[in-house]
Amino acid sequence: MDTPHDCKSVEEIKDALQNNNQALAIAKIQEYLDRQNNIPLNIAITGETGSGKSTFINAFRGIKDGDAGAAPTGVRETTKKPTPYPHPNYPNVTLWDLPGVGGRHFPADQYLSDVGFEKFDFFIILSDTRFRENDVKLAREVQRMKKKFYFVRSKIDNDLRAQKRSQREFSETETKEQIREDCIQSIQSPQVFLVSSFELQKLPEHKRNALLFAMPNISQQIINKKKEAFQAKIKWYASLSAVGAAVPVPGLSIAVDAPLLAGVVTQYVFGFGLDRPSLKRLAEITGVPFDDLMTVIISPLAARKITADLIIKVLSQCASTAALLAAEEGARFIPIIGIPVAMGLSFTATYSTLNFILTKLADDAQRVFEKALQRNTTD
Template structure:
């Protein structure tokens, strides 16, 4: 749903087009798209020493603990100051690794002021065992300051492994239910009403409660922040891939309108050049968002143990696992018969008096709209194939 500011920008775009001010229309469309792409999301991660905060930060950002730019991990408290970790692909999304409240000299109320609580959208309080008195005091203070907070019980994979080894009759479902119930009961006994507790393994985000956790965040975030969270999420489920596809799809009309505006400039050949550059930029975002760029596929190969060649073998789109340029887009356009016809019709219509330019704009809109939908569908299908390939090997 559009905000009042979005609706105001929509009217400005409409007015610019009605006044044949194509340059202003393109500028306003880009401004609208940039606003959505650059919406800041600041997530605070805190918890006691050894709770797995830094590993969670790295997993959420889709990078290995040993990668350049990773939050340092270790058995002892490695976070002594408030440290920002921007997402490597979406720097507007930042996870802030905070020192554990029990490792500082500040009580909960002063701790929040010390770390600058007002800049965070929400807090994630992490524990590898039971949540402590310090965790509860911090949660109560966050609540008093009208911010959202969530409890994450980390290292659930280790608990399940130990339980499996120590018991003859083991049930993963019952074990997780018992751990969650114990956490909830402990928090309630310390004064937290209706605590939200999620069981997470930072080494296997697709398992346990991480999907439920992200769905809860998505539901409770302000609407204009939801896409920022969505695009920063690793592709741990088919549902997330589908949600990304839907979010990309919602903006196709704006890219098509920008293409139509460029077609309104009476210079032969200009529209095709603009379209190729526009498509290259948009499709690059699709590939990165779906994890189909080379760095993402390399990271996935390392984290899953599936070779890069095996992952790329399931790809069908010529725009996956490759650097996307305007020349490449022109090549792709030239291989589609219906697109060639529309482009030729667009260029030919320019020579028709009075009605030629409006016709060219309509044809340009149609070409861009169809191509982006076609490309998006193919890349989304490839993302599903890569996900399934990785899943088959990591079961």
């Protein structure tokens, strides 16, 4: 759901287009997209001491425990006050490591006021066993203060290994479902998520997308949701291209479109974790060699620095897009109808190009995910 500010921006864009004010329309569309891409999101990670808060934060950010910039981990409480950890690729997304709830310094009944609950968009409450009394108290307080929260059951690998050793016929799926049902019964709430099955529907759309793009690719579902969220924005980038095509200057459209496309594709590459730093971190975390991950990547835009020149090179190799761009250049100078036709062709070319690139990169993300998963399932 759009915010009132977003609705106002959309109306301003429509007014600028209706008044044939291309410069204002471009500025308003760019302002709207910049705001959408930089929405601040503050996530509070909490739970009892030893529940795995710091490890969760590091995993979410794609950083190994002990690396530079990682949240410190240990069997004792290592967090004395709320500590921010910005996402390496999305500095607008900050995970806050909160002190363990229920300790003598942070009793549950005054915990939220002590940590400054008002600055957080939502809470993730972790537990490494059954959810305890302090977890339930905290959840009720979060609800009472009209904030959103997730219950997340951490360290399920320990339970899976124990069950695998004790059961002759072991089913990972059934064991995970049993863990989830046990958690639901202990807290009397269906809002329980295993780390591998995070859901996002509870957040406002603009906050949900900020969280989604920053999340690691922990499932096919997450990759698909990222693709859907990126697709929803393509119409705005195509509109930017179309408005740029209204100016009758030879070659201007591609001069505008190439840097625009480079910026959008860069978002896709980082969002899917297909930039080289993210792939190297994934290789270190999973133990799958970086070169092995690279072998399953097909798109020429993955693991590369995205520039306008690279975009032009890729577009020139796509016959349908090249034909649309050539038609747009010619149509712009047809009397009376030329500009509207050029705008339509530019919109179509940008829309189809971004959809095509997005699909290819999403497919690469899936192949990388499956490659990384192979190592974990064979160990």
